[in-house]
Amino acid sequence: MPQTEKINVRGVYFDNVTMEEGFRKAVSLIEAEGFSYMVTPNAEIVEACVENPALYEVVNAADLIIPDGVGVVYASKILKTPLKEKVAGIEMAAKVVEYAAKEHKKLYFFGGAKASDERKAVWELAADALKEKYPEIEIAGRDGFFNEEETDDIIDGINQSGAEILFVCLGAPKQERFIYKNRKKFTSVRFAAGLGGTLDVFAGVAERAPEFYLKHNLEWLYRFSKNPSRVGRMLKLPKFLFGTVFHGNKSVK
Numbered sequence: 030m031p032q033t034e035k036i037n038v039r040g041v042y043f044d045n046v047t048m049e050e051g052f053r054k055a056v057s058l059i060e061a062e063g064f065s066y067m068v069t070p071n072a073e074i075v076e077a078c079v080e081n082p083a084l085y086e087v088v089n090a091a092d093l094i095i096p097d098g099v100g101v102v103y104a105s106k107i108l109k110t111p112l113k114e115k116v117a118g119i120e121m122a123a124k125v126v127e128y129a130a131k132e133h134k135k136l137y138f139f140g141g142a143k144a145s146d147e148r149k150a151v152w153e154l155a156a157d158a159l160k161e162k163y164p165e166i167e168i169a170g171r172d173g174f175f176n177e178e179e180t181d182d183i184i185d186g187i188n189q190s191g192a193e194i195l196f197v198c199l200g201a202p203k204q205e206r207f208i209y210k211n212r213k214k215f216t217s218v219r220f221a222a223g224l225g226g227t228l229d230v231f232a233g234v235a236e237r238a239p240e241f242y243l244k245h246n247l248e249w250l251y252r253f254s255k256n257p258s259r260v261g262r263m264l265k266l267p268k269f270l271f272g273t274v275f276h277g278n279k280s281v282k
């Protein structure tokens with residue numbers, strides 16, 4: 030297993046990796062015995078931990094923690110322990126999919142909108158799109174809208190699929206809580222990952238920000254312009270940065 034340095038950003042212990050190093054670690058985890066998981070926190074999730082410390086355990090118990098946001102990378106610089114780069118969860122997911130196709134590892138996509146009269150469930154649209162690119166890929170899945178009581182059936186479905194790689198795309202922190210709470214119940218899964226809106230992008234129902242926004246670290250602005258109701262969530266970013274400037278890693282674990 031590649032050893033990676035950990036960097037504490039307001040109580041969340043990120044792996045200090047480039048995309049390539051993070052991917053190599055993900056592959057080692059997939060190929061190792063036993064269950065492991067990856068989380069992809071951005072500033073909003075770290076701030077959610079600061080405000081609700083019970084979440085730290087759910088995030089920090091992960092085997093791979095990648096900084097999925099420029100806010101986190103800025104904060105690491107403010108703290109004078111700079112992370113190497115932003116490692117976008119969706120890009121990591123795309124690399125894992127390519128690896129899974131090549132190595133014949135089955136995937137399970139859990140999350141996204143249900144099927145409607147007009148279209149298939151998001152996970153299925155995502156699977157269809159990826160099958161165009163990788164005809165040999167094997168993907169099972171289900172939508173992400175369910176009642177608590179259905180959890181055991183959902184886990185049974187995942188176990189029965191025999192999938193080794195599980196993407197949980199329920200939004201944060203619901204997806205991280207789901208993985209953490211059920212981590213001992215998986216039988217075939219070697220590697221799970223909390224990946225937010227990734228399936229929507231794979232399915233083509235949401236777009237990633239155009240190159241210009243990505244290059245100038247303005248992905249958050251693009252997402253806001255597409256979905257202004259996210260404003261409440263986005264206010265966590267300035268709160269997080271001010272908190273970092275004024276408190277550093279004091280007052281957190």
Ligand code: UDP
Pocket residue numbers: 139140141142172173174175198199200201224225226227228229
């Ligand atoms: N979602 C879900 N179940 C829920 C709530 C949300 O499957 O109960 C899905 C939703 O359809 C979307 C994803 O979770 O595909 C969340 O996307 P978002 O971009 O909000 O994620 P984040 O910003 O947290 O990464």
